[in-house]
Amino acid sequence: ETGVTQTPRHLVMGMTNKKSLKCEQHLGHNAMYWYKQSAKKPLELMFVYNFKEQTENNSVPSRFSPECPNSSHLFLHLHTLQPEDSALYLCASSQWKEGATTDTQYFGPGTRLTVL
Amino acid sequence: AQSVAQPEDQVNVAEGNPLTVKCTYSVSGNPYLFWYVQYPNRGLQFLLKYITGDNLVKGSYGFEAEFNKSQTSFHLKKPSALVSDSALYFCAVRDIGRGRRALTFGSGTRLQVQP
Numbered sequence: 601e602t603g604v605t606q607t608p609r610h611l612v613m614g615m616t617n618k619k620s621l622k623c624e625q626h627l628g629h630n631a632m633y634w635y636k637q638s639a640k641k642p643l644e645l646m647f648v649y650n651f652k653e654q655t656e657n658n659s660v661p662s663r664f665s666p667e668c669p670n671s672s673h674l675f676l677h678l679h680t681l682q683p684e685d686s687a688l689y690l691c692a693s694s695q696w697k698e699g700a701t702t703d704t705q706y707f708g709p710g711t712r713l714t715v716l
Numbered sequence: 717a718q719s720v721a722q723p724e725d726q727v728n729v730a731e732g733n734p735l736t737v738k739c740t741y742s743v744s745g746n747p748y749l750f751w752y753v754q755y756p757n758r759g760l761q762f763l764l765k766y767i768t769g770d771n772l773v774k775g776s777y778g779f780e781a782e783f784n785k786s787q788t789s790f791h792l793k794k795p796s797a798l799v800s801d802s803a804l805y806f807c808a809v810r811d812i813g814r815g816r817r818a819l820t821f822g823s824g825t826r827l828q829v830q831p
Binding site: 712 | 760761765767820821822824
């Protein structure tokens, strides 16, 4: 595997289900991100992790719960979702360097989530 | 707050003709600017970025972008379009003056290249 991988690629779930999205980066990066891409809306940043610590939470509802056990893996745990949460969820990673903000984010293929 | 505008929802161009996809930005400090492309059912692929230096940035697949500070623009260009360039293009900005890592994306421009 190369780059950033995401599983599953497609997920259909009911409003009462609990599921998890998985992201893995094979680039040796130290920062990982979750973005939400909805139809007709710009990409929205959800969470940022650096060295496994959450550095940003962009006012995301608590029904979305991120987990970053190490710098290569990122999860998004989902529970009690709403139909409006249906979207493409994109994971990205980048390499942060001390004192520099020139890093480039590399994206995975996304998980297409449908909430019934 | 930082923001990005892509004024055109769709750009149509004939194969072989030059293409331009427009982007303007608003930041409080100096911007880092990025272009990404998204093909159907795929994630975003990095094309190029402007950090500092030469205002003309060259990137992947023959694309380039011109940074214009006075017009706060970062238009994406290619001298000769290919049908395979048809995709969704996103401009993004990082406002380094705010010290944030996150990117703010534009709404995207769909490029359609006709054979």
